[in-house]
Amino acid sequence: MEQLVILFGAGLLAGAMNAAAGGGSFVSIPAMVFVGLPSVAANASSTVALLPGTIASAWAWRRDFRPFEGIPLRTMILISLAGGLVGALLLLVTPQHAFDVLLPWLLLVGTLAFAFGRPLGAALRRRVRIGPGAVTGAQVPLAVYAGYFGGGVGIMMMAVWSLLGDSDIRSMSAARTILVSAANAVAVLCFAVAGPVWWPETAVMLVAAVIGGYLGASLARRVPTPWLRGFVIAFSVAMTAVFFRRAYG
Known part of the structure; x- marks a missing residue:
């Protein structure tokens, strides 16, 4: 029962964070690792649990989407689907002990991307301009990363896209949710077929994440965005430190 309470609470918080600020x-x-799941299964189960909320966000943002300059949306979706599949397959063939060592580094990359991705993208946009070909090329490793782990990938995508010249946060947020959903959806299908998902724990977190996503949308209207982002960054820094100690301590 205690494990279910932890998973439900984590799902509420994760869903609210994704709806309000991400992360x-x-x-x-x-939370999945804490209640006893192996890290590979925890990653796969987390992706499954959070997918409905991601898809709901994509639907909510649909009216704000604007096509990329010179890049068909279909191309970006196909890249995201293929990259998500490759990333999921890479996760499935990663030995458990290797992923235990890799996980804190993935958390660190995600934390840095979340903390500095937007300002870095804005700073680069003032100095660098790239074309559609570079954006589609960059989408390949980003989609693979999304299928493999995905922490902070939405911020990474927006930072790259901003170099195309698009500074409209709403349209980039809409594109982010669509393409992250595509990569995650194909990864979820792969995980479901291959069997690393712990379904009872996933179901508890999935329900909680849907509820948390609804509450998080309301929270985002009341709490200043910098406060929300500050909370996510502080939490992710703490989790990264815990997992570095777990892997190397």
């Missing part, structure tokens, strides 16, 4: 996987994956 829900910094909660969901550590």
Whole structure:
């Protein structure tokens, strides 16, 4: 019962964070590991649990989407689907002990991307301009990363896209949710077929994440965004430190 309470609470928090500011996987994956899931299964189960909320966000943002300059949306979706599949397959063939060592580094990359991705993208945009070909090329490793782990990938995508010249946060947020959903959806299908998902724990977190996503949308309207982002960054830094100690301590 205690484990279910932890998973439900983590799902509520992860769903609310994703709806309000992002970064829900910094909660969901550590919670899965804490209740006893192996890290690979925790990553896969977390992806499954958070997918409905991601898809709901994509639907909510649909009216704000604007096509990329010179890049068909279909191309970006196909890249995201293929990259998500490759990333999921890479996760499935990663030995458990290797992923235990790799996980804190993935959390660190995600934390840095979440903390500095937007300002870095804005700073680069003032100095660098790239074309559609570079954006589609960059989408390949980003989609693979999304299928493999995904922490902070939405911020990474927006930072790259901003170099195309697009500074409209709403349209980039809409594109982010669509393409992250595509990568995650194909990864979820792969995980479901291959069997690393712990379904009872996943179901508890999934229900909680849906509820948390609804509450998080309301929270985002009342709490200043910098406060929300500050909370996510502080939490992710703490989780990264815990997992570095777990892997190397």
